[in-house]
Amino acid sequence: EVQLLESGGALIQPGGSLRLSCAASGFTFTNYAMRWVRQAPGKGLVLVSAINGGGDGTYYADSVKGRFTISRDNSKNTLYLQMDNLRAEDTAVYYCAKGASSGGANYFDFWGRGTLVTVSS
Amino acid sequence: EIVMTQSPGTQSVSLGERATLSCRASQSVNSNLAWYQQKSGQAPRLLIYGASTRATGIPARFSGSGSGTEFTLTITSLQSEDFAVYYCQQYNNWPSTFGQGTKLEIK
Numbered sequence: 001e002v003q004l005l006e007s008g009g010a011l012i013q014p015g016g017s018l019r020l021s022c023a024a025s026g027f028t029f030t031n032y033a034m035r036w037v038r039q040a041p042g043k044g045l046v047l048v049s050a051i052n053g054g055g056d057g058t059y060y061a062d063s064v065k066g067r068f069t070i071s072r073d074n075s076k077n078t079l080y081l082q083m084d085n086l087r088a089e090d091t092a093v094y095y096c097a098k099g100a101s102s103g104g105a106n107y108f109d110f111w112g113r114g115t116l117v118t119v120s121s
Numbered sequence: 122e123i124v125m126t127q128s129p130g131t132q133s134v135s136l137g138e139r140a141t142l143s144c145r146a147s148q149s150v151n152s153n154l155a156w157y158q159q160k161s162g163q164a165p166r167l168l169i170y171g172a173s174t175r176a177t178g179i180p181a182r183f184s185g186s187g188s189g190t191e192f193t194l195t196i197t198s199l200q201s202e203d204f205a206v207y208y209c210q211q212y213n214n215w216p217s218t219f220g221q222g223t224k225l226e227i228k
Contacts (some may be wrong), residue, residue: 045157045165045208045219059216095164105212107155109176111164 001109002026004096008098009115016086016119017115022079022096029053029077031098035108036070036081038092048094052103064090086119095115123147123211127220131148132226138199142223144192144209156185156194159222161206168207169194201227 008020022034037048050059054098058070069086079096093116097108125149134140144154152172164193167176167185172192180199196203204227209220 043161043209044221047216050216051183061216066183100170104154104217105217107167107169107170107210107212108157108165109167111166113164 002098004077004098004110004112005092005114006096007110011118012086012121013121014087016120017082017084018086018117020083020094020096020115020117024077024079024096024098025080027098029072030074031074031102033106034072034079035097035099036079037086037097037108037111038090039087039095039114040092040093043092044111050099051079054102057103084119086117086121088119090117091119122216123150123214123218125209125211125218125220127207127209127223129223130221131224131226133226135201136199136201138228140196140199140203140225142194142196142225144187144194144205144220146190146192146211148214149177149189150211150213152188153211154185154187154192155210155212156183157208157210158203159208160202165208175226196225199225 003025005023010100017119036048067085071080093114096112096115098110126145127144127156146219156169173185206222
């Protein structure tokens with residue numbers, strides 16, 4: 001059974017940093033692209049960042065480019081999102097999602113339950 | 122970036138009736154279109170991919186159709202657990218993008 005478990009969300013002041021983690025199980029982690037998708041309160045889904053199976057290809061939405069860094073440790077079956085210089089508009093539930101293949105644009109066949117990041121003073 | 126537009130924003134349908142949700146792409150996405158269901162306080166769940174293929178475990182009352190720029194999600198014989206927000210997503214072009222969602226509510 002595929003499981004994705006996010007952690008690391010918190011209440012953080014503007015300008016602060018957080019690292020989100022997503023522990024994956026139930027599939028061969030290195031074979032699949034992974035994504036971070038966020039959902040601001042009462043809003044829709046937005047792809048924030050993506051990484052291919054090997055970890056050598058990444059994508060960032062313009063809104064987070066230069067502030068967020070996605071990475072993965074395939075030996076630990078874990079996905080990360082380092083979030084620096086956080087802004088109020090980064091407040092959202094952050095979901096870890098499994099891509100349906102190792103890279104490229106694809107749909108997301110499994111999602112974690114999400115972790116809440118609140119940026120506020 | 123491809124813009125996905127869903128309509129209507131909210132749809133009110135009675136139990137046992139049929140719901141038809143629409144999704145339009147700003148340019149062709151071929152059949153690279155997925156649908157997700159999100160219940161309140163939960164993560165999204167994949168329903169349909171490839172515009173018309175049901176994901177594992179999805180009941181047959183959910184069906185998808187369309188290609189190019191116009192897509193439809195049809196839910197027949199609505200049950201109480203089907204009332205949720207539905208999102209479409211294109212994955213033909215990078216980055217993949219989502220529609221703004223359609224809320225399906227009980228009439």
